[in-house]
Amino acid sequence: MSKKFYLTTAIAYTSAKPHIGNTYEAILADSIARFKKKQGYDVFLQTGTDEHGQKIEEKALKAGKSPKEFVDGVAAEIKRLWDMVGVSYDKFIRTTDDYHEKQIQKIFEKLYKQGDIYKGSYEGWYCTPCESFWTESQLVDGKCPDCGRPVKKAQEEAYFFKMSKYADRLMKYYDEHPEFILPLSRKNEMVNNFLKPGLQDLCVSRSSFKWGIPVTFDTKHVVYVWLDALSNYITGIGYDADGNSTAQFDKLWPADLHVIGKDIIRFHTIYWPIFLMALGLPLPKQVYGHGWLLQDGGKMSKSKGNVIYADDLVKFFGRDAVRYYVLTAMPQGSDGLISWESVIEKVNADLANVLGNLVNRTVAMSNKYFGGKVEDKGVAEAVDADLKAVAISACAKAEKYMETYCVSDALEEIFNLFRRANKYIDETAPWVLAKDETKADRLATVLYNLTESIVIGLSLLYPFMPETAEKGAANFGLPLRDFDKLSVFGNFKETKVKETPEILFARLDPKVVMEQVDAMHAERAAKEQKAESTVKESKPMINIEDFEKIQLKVALVTACEKVEKSKKLLKLTLKLGDETRTVVSGIAQHYSPEDLIGKKLVIVANLKPAKLCGIESQGMIVCAENAEGKIAFLSPEKDIEDGSEIF
Numbered sequence: 001m002s003k004k005f006y007l008t009t010a011i012a013y014t015s016a017k018p019h020i021g022n023t024y025e026a027i028l029a030d031s032i033a034r035f036k037k038k039q040g041y042d043v044f045l046q047t048g049t050d051e052h053g054q055k056i057e058e059k060a061l062k063a064g065k066s067p068k069e070f071v072d073g074v075a076a077e078i079k080r081l082w083d084m085v086g087v088s089y090d091k092f093i094r095t096t097d098d099y100h101e102k103q104i105q106k107i108f109e110k111l112y113k114q115g116d117i118y119k120g121s122y123e124g125w126y127c128t129p130c131e132s133f134w135t136e137s138q139l140v141d142g143k144c145p146d147c148g149r150p151v152k153k154a155q156e157e158a159y160f161f162k163m164s165k166y167a168d169r170l171m172k173y174y175d176e177h178p179e180f181i182l183p184l185s186r187k188n189e190m191v192n193n194f195l196k197p198g199l200q201d202l203c204v205s206r207s208s209f210k211w212g213i214p215v216t217f218d219t220k221h222v223v224y225v226w227l228d229a230l231s232n233y234i235t236g237i238g239y240d241a242d243g244n245s246t247a248q249f250d251k252l253w254p255a256d257l258h259v260i261g262k263d264i265i266r267f268h269t270i271y272w273p274i275f276l277m278a279l280g281l282p283l284p285k286q287v288y289g290h291g292w293l294l295q296d297g298g299k300m301s302k303s304k305g306n307v308i309y310a311d312d313l314v315k316f317f318g319r320d321a322v323r324y325y326v327l328t329a330m331p332q333g334s335d336g337l338i339s340w341e342s343v344i345e346k347v348n349a350d351l352a353n354v355l356g357n358l359v360n361r362t363v364a365m366s367n368k369y370f371g372g373k374v375e376d377k378g379v380a381e382a383v384d385a386d387l388k389a390v391a392i393s394a395c396a397k398a399e400k401y402m403e404t405y406c407v408s409d410a411l412e413e414i415f416n417l418f419r420r421a422n423k424y425i426d427e428t429a430p431w432v433l434a435k436d437e438t439k440a441d442r443l444a445t446v447l448y449n450l451t452e453s454i455v456i457g458l459s460l461l462y463p464f465m466p467e468t469a470e471k472g473a474a475n476f477g478l479p480l481r482d483f484d485k486l487s488v489f490g491n492f493k494e495t496k497v498k499e500t501p502e503i504l505f506a507r508l509d510p511k512v513v514m515e516q517v518d519a520m521h522a523e524r525a526a527k528e529q530k531a532e533s534t535v536k537e538s539k540p541m542i543n544i545e546d547f548e549k550i551q552l553k554v555a556l557v558t559a560c561e562k563v564e565k566s567k568k569l570l571k572l573t574l575k576l577g578d579e580t581r582t583v584v585s586g587i588a589q590h591y592s593p594e595d596l597i598g599k600k601l602v603i604v605a606n607l608k609p610a611k612l613c614g615i616e617s618q619g620m621i622v623c624a625e626n627a628e629g630k631i632a633f634l635s636p637e638k639d640i641e642d643g644s645e646i647f
């Protein structure tokens with residue numbers, strides 16, 4: 001039976017559509033999962049969404065939606081993006097899933113009952129976006145040490161987890177498992193910055209907002225979002241706090257690998273292992289903290305319309321080009337840069353010039369010289385040896401790099417093979433051999449060697465660029481191979497290439513592509529501006545009592561004139577039944593007095609009088625305004641007496 005390999009991504013916040021940086025992580029985890037599968041592991045990949053917390057509650061409110069409605073939308077978007085870039089997940093968990101919420105409540109109860117969680121009160125500095133409390137000494141320049149944003153003083157009654165109780169055991173685990181945190185440099189950071197100074201007890205409940213999983217025995221409190229989120233790694237595969245976990249859980253836990261970003265290593269290598277110790281569960285084998293993908297040439301900003309999203313990139317370059325770019329952008333653990341220009345450059349340099357060209361040329365030559373047939377005629381020459389050596393060692397080298405998830409190095413190794421094959425074409429000059437009939441068998445051998453090298457390379461490329469590998473191999477009429485078949489050269493006897501091969505990557509004209517990208521950004525910025533102005537108008541929900549406080553009435557305009565010294569104001573005389581009122585309104589740029597005299601409109605009749613340009617205004621005219629600032633006053637749909645109430 002093959003060995004299991006359970007790996008996870010971090011679960012993405014559903015506060016906004018994820019940019020290419022978040023998407024990178026899902027692509028990375030997917031590549032590792034596919035690589036392990038090709039090595040013969042029984043792989044399970046879990047990903048998902050982190051849907052609770054104050055930030056999400058606030059975002060939903062701003063968007064005029066309920067939190068659940070809001071997260072449903074973003075979670076669907078995340079799933080769509082993951083599917084679009086080819087993430088082959090086995091499980092997509094949402095922290096609003098019923099089974100998860102139920103287990104979080106049970107976990108909280110269990111930890112409380114056994115005394116690891118206790119009730120206390122907290123005063124500290126709170127960072128809303130990070131949902132983290134900090135002590136004075138932890139702040140950096142008075143700001144949040146994680147994100148650098150301002151913090152506010154806050155105090156709440158809260159439940160705490162006794163972190164310090166487990167610190168020694170955790171340190172021991174680090175010592176006994178030197179490979180637990182990758183890259184290794186991150187381990188020192190955790191030990192020196194957090195464990196050595198002594199672990200503080202961790203606040204694991206919140207009562208300042210509602211959007212979370214309620215603590216069953218004290219429903220003013222919701223469970224701290226990190227305890228909720230981290231536990232997804234066990235609830236998603238069937239953990240049960242009462243001891244009735246599923247067979248799947250027993251098979252998969254402990255996780256073999258958590259793939260996460262560098263900013264959340266502390267949560268995964270300190271809090272998470274300690275929660276697990278408290279639950280009496282084994283610890284994950286490895287946590288890999290990748291670097292960040294940053295936008296070249298300035299921060300991504302919605303108002304500039306220049307945030308880079310995976311779906312836009314896929315539209316322009318295709319799924320695999322995007323996967324290739326992000327996977328090679330970051331040498332292990334460090335940050336990388338992305339810009340539209342650099343993606344175009346890489347597509348041209350590596351994918352079109354090296355890989356696309358190699359496949360295309362080789363297929364074309366087999367068609368031209370042998371009617372598409374490829375077979376080894378056994379006429380070897382010294383120059384073949386190096387190509388074969390590079391081809392049969394590529395797998396072992398890539399596997400070595402992948403042991404520590406050095407994905408960009410593994411890809412470099414694979415592309416070295418493609419580069420070597422291109423060089424082999426120059427060295428052997430098939431077009432010269434073709435001119436000499438006595439060299440026909442040598443020419444056939446050269447094309448066989450090229451085809452075999454390419455298929456080895458494509459088989460190794462599969463985990464990173466699955467579609468390209470499959471399409472490429474299909475051009476040669478050959479299947480992709482499992483890794484245990486890659487260390488031998490000469491795995492097929494003969495084949496027939498496609499008459500018209502599918503082009504894997506064509507060269508892009510940077511100028512043309514950038515014009516299209518700029519047009520897309522301009523259009524999006526305009527749309528977002530418009531949407532923002534509509535969202536600005538969205539106000540929090542009110543109840544009927546709030547609405548009843550406002551008295552709206554129908555009024556007849558009996559006189560109207562411009563207010564001297566003002567471009568914007570009109571002075572209207574209004575009749576409301578027996579009553580006469582003066583109202584000053586800022587609609588002079590939209591209506592002239594003649595447009596209004598004799599019209600019936602709606603006013604807020606119980607607004608406190610206010611002086612405008614020295615005239616007392618006794619109410620306000622109700623108007624509609626669109627995104628471009630066009631204005632229209634409201635009138636009763638059929639004639640009705642002035643003074644009538646609106647309800």
Ligand code: ME8
Pocket residue numbers: 009010011012013014020021022024025050229230231259260261262263264291292293294
């Ligand atoms: O942190 N480049 O969610 P998240 C690369 N919900 N990776 C990046 C990145 C970038 N520019 N920006 C973010 C959370 N990431 C929590 C996780 S897990 C129990 C809870 C990474 O949506 C980030 O480091 O902010 C994290 O690993 C993942 O994307 C999701 O980030």
